[in-house]
Amino acid sequence: MESLLAIIYLVASVTFIVGMKMLGSPATARRGNLVAAAGMGLAILGTITLYTNSNGEHLHNIPWIIGGLVIGTVIGWMMAIKVKMTSMPQMVSFFNGMGGACAALISLIEESHHSAMAGGAHAADVGTSLTIMAGLVIGSVSFSGSIIAFGKLAERIGDIDVKGQQFVNILVLAGVVVVSTMYVMGTMTGMQTLVILAVLSLAYGVLFVMPIGGADMPVVISLLNSFTGVAAACGGFLYGNMVMLIGGILVGSAGTILTVVMCKSMNRSLTNVLFGGLMSKKAGASAGGGSGVQGTIREVTAADAAVLMAYAKQVVIVPGYGLAVAQAQHVCHQLEHELESKGVTVKYAVHPVAGRMPGHMNVLLAEADVSYDKLVEMDEINPEFPTTDVVLVVGANDVVNPAAKTDPTSPIYGMPILDVELATHVIVMKRSMKAGYAGIENELFFRPNTAMLFGDAKASLTALAAQVKAL
Amino acid sequence: MSTETLQLLYLIIMMIFLGVELIMHVPSVLHTPLMSGANAIHGVVIIGSIIVMGQATETLPMILGFIAVILGTLNVVGGFVVTNRMLEMFKKRQ
Numbered sequence: 001m002e003s004l005l006a007i008i009y010l011v012a013s014v015t016f017i018v019g020m021k022m023l024g025s026p027a028t029a030r031r032g033n034l035v036a037a038a039g040m041g042l043a044i045l046g047t048i049t050l051y052t053n054s055n056g057e058h059l060h061n062i063p064w065i066i067g068g069l070v071i072g073t074v075i076g077w078m079m080a081i082k083v084k085m086t087s088m089p090q091m092v093s094f095f096n097g098m099g100g101a102c103a104a105l106i107s108l109i110e111e112s113h114h115s116a117m118a119g120g121a122h123a124a125d126v127g128t129s130l131t132i133m134a135g136l137v138i139g140s141v142s143f144s145g146s147i148i149a150f151g152k153l154a155e156r157i158g159d160i161d162v163k164g165q166q167f168v169n170i171l172v173l174a175g176v177v178v179v180s181t182m183y184v185m186g187t188m189t190g191m192q193t194l195v196i197l198a199v200l201s202l203a204y205g206v207l208f209v210m211p212i213g214g215a216d217m218p219v220v221i222s223l224l225n226s227f228t229g230v231a232a233a234c235g236g237f238l239y240g241n242m243v244m245l246i247g248g249i250l251v252g253s254a255g256t257i258l259t260v261v262m263c264k265s266m267n268r269s270l271t272n273v274l275f276g277g278l279m280s281k282k283a284g285a286s287a288g289g290g291s292g293v294q295g296t297i298r299e300v301t302a303a304d305a306a307v308l309m310a311y312a313k314q315v316v317i318v319p320g321y322g323l324a325v326a327q328a329q330h331v332c333h334q335l336e337h338e339l340e341s342k343g344v345t346v347k348y349a350v351h352p353v354a355g356r357m358p359g360h361m362n363v364l365l366a367e368a369d370v371s372y373d374k375l376v377e378m379d380e381i382n383p384e385f386p387t388t389d390v391v392l393v394v395g396a397n398d399v400v401n402p403a404a405k406t407d408p409t410s411p412i413y414g415m416p417i418l419d420v421e422l423a424t425h426v427i428v429m430k431r432s433m434k435a436g437y438a439g440i441e442n443e444l445f446f447r448p449n450t451a452m453l454f455g456d457a458k459a460s461l462t463a464l465a466a467q468v469k470a471l
Numbered sequence: 472m473s474t475e476t477l478q479l480l481y482l483i484i485m486m487i488f489l490g491v492e493l494i495m496h497v498p499s500v501l502h503t504p505l506m507s508g509a510n511a512i513h514g515v516v517i518i519g520s521i522i523v524m525g526q527a528t529e530t531l532p533m534i535l536g537f538i539a540v541i542l543g544t545l546n547v548v549g550g551f552v553v554t555n556r557m558l559e560m561f562k563k564r565q
Binding site for chain 1: 475476479482483486487488489490491493494495496497499500501502503504505506507508509510511512513515516517518519520521522523524525526527528529531532533535537538539540541542543544545546547548549550551552554555556557558559560
């Protein structure tokens with residue numbers, strides 16, 4: 001029986017690897033997800049029915065386990081089905097946090113188990129203490145960090161910039177390191193030590209994510225994702241459980257690389273993303289002010305913008321996070337439809353990091369039935385801008401900021417952008433003149449060929465579509 | 472260091488390389504679903520919570536274990552369903 005479970009775990013591990021591989025290509029991604037899910041189901045089922053501990057005893061409390069599984073399935077399923085496409089990133093963050101909390105709880109229970117066995121004394125050997133500690137610390141950081149990231153993406157928590165936070169962060173981190181070391185060495189033992197460690201780790205997770213800007217949350221989530229992977233692997237080490245070890249390490253490693261790749265596509269280093277908010281907020285602001293962005297802006301009415309677009313040959317729409325926030329993807333598709341019925345060629349220029357996650361815009365526009373061939377990637381659309389009559393920027397900012405090409409002092413200098421300023425006319429839809437998420441001014445708005453259309457993206461697009469239709 | 476621990480270490484190192492290889496050349500459009508899929512896979516931590524719950528005898532470990540099973544399941548089920556929904560959006564584009 002034991003070897004059967006081992007084989008089940010082996011099969012499940014293979015499905016994780018194959019599933020992850022398949023997720024990497026558009027044609028097989030969906031099947032890949034299902035393959036991994038099937039493997040997971042198999043591993044869970046196998047554990048419940050076949051697992052025996054070192055004394056050869058089967059698991060107890062089966063009704064409770066099944067009850068927990070049912071409750072978790074119902075809640076998880078409902079949440080995942082109900083969530084809007086635009087809120088997907090925070091949902092991923094939330095579920096990631098749940099995994100982290102699960103890993104932390106496992107460590108707590110293991111410790112109480114060991115303490116009880118030894119009548120309060122420190123019974124576990126160094127290796128066991130180390131994995132219990134690592135699972136607890138990493139799981140807790142991942143949990144509280146993910147919940148903060150979730151809150152930030154849902155715009156329930158703003159960017160908080162407190163003076164001297166670096167010191168607090170370092171202090172708390174030092175506390176975590178000291179208590180962890182003492183626990184592993186055996187100088188501090190028992191449940192209360194782990195509870196202190198959990199509290200410190202939870203606090204560190206909050207402090208760690210708090211100063212990072214909302215725009216960088218995808219990178220943070222990806223990093224916390226790999227943390228949870230490592231926390232799960234700690235559990236695997238603890239029980240000598242291969243499927244936990246393989247699944248956990250695989251995600252830990254893949255998640256780390258994914259984090260680095262995401263940073264690269266924004267042309268920033270991971271350190272800059274994680275600690276930039278702490279260290280250079282003031283320096284960045286003064287540098288941004290020094291770039292000398294000034295001049296007058298020109299406003300345009302929806303009626304004028306509609307005329308401009310309806311008589312254009314080619315209109316390129318640049319979607320950004322504003323489109324997602326306003327839930328304006330359907331109206332946007334409608335405007336595209338109206339323009340096309342007037343004989344205008346409409347394309348969408350999708351920047352790789354537009355929105356809050358890579359691929360965010362593709363998912364959003366696909367939901368509104370915008371056909372795939374109209375979504376053009378940055379490298380393909382950039383040569384077309386000089387021959388484009390009108391560019392309509394819908395709630396995007398940093399990805400169309402020319403400072404990335406011209407101003408070496410700009411925090412986004414070097415990031416590849418969409419060259420919208422080369423088009424004949426640029427219409428920018430924005431809620432206000434507020435700077436983008438990177439917190440920098442955009443000189444595009446002050447260019448003579450740029451006109452601003454202020455207001456909520458959905459309201460503006462609705463007005464535009466109606467005006468174009470009426471022409 | 473026992474042979475078993477050493478073997479586990481070998482396995483970990485190999486898995487790290489495999490993880491890097493799997494992700495290195497993925498188009499940026501798929502980063503979000505991939506992250507979400509990986510998120511569901513680390514839900515494998517559920518196995519640990521089942522084992523710990525199945526061996527608990529006292530009240531506190533029982534309660535904590537029960538919560539751990541629920542949270543782990545949330546991670547697994549929510550993770551896979553969200554990923555599937557994201558990928559459904561890509562389906563009609565093929």
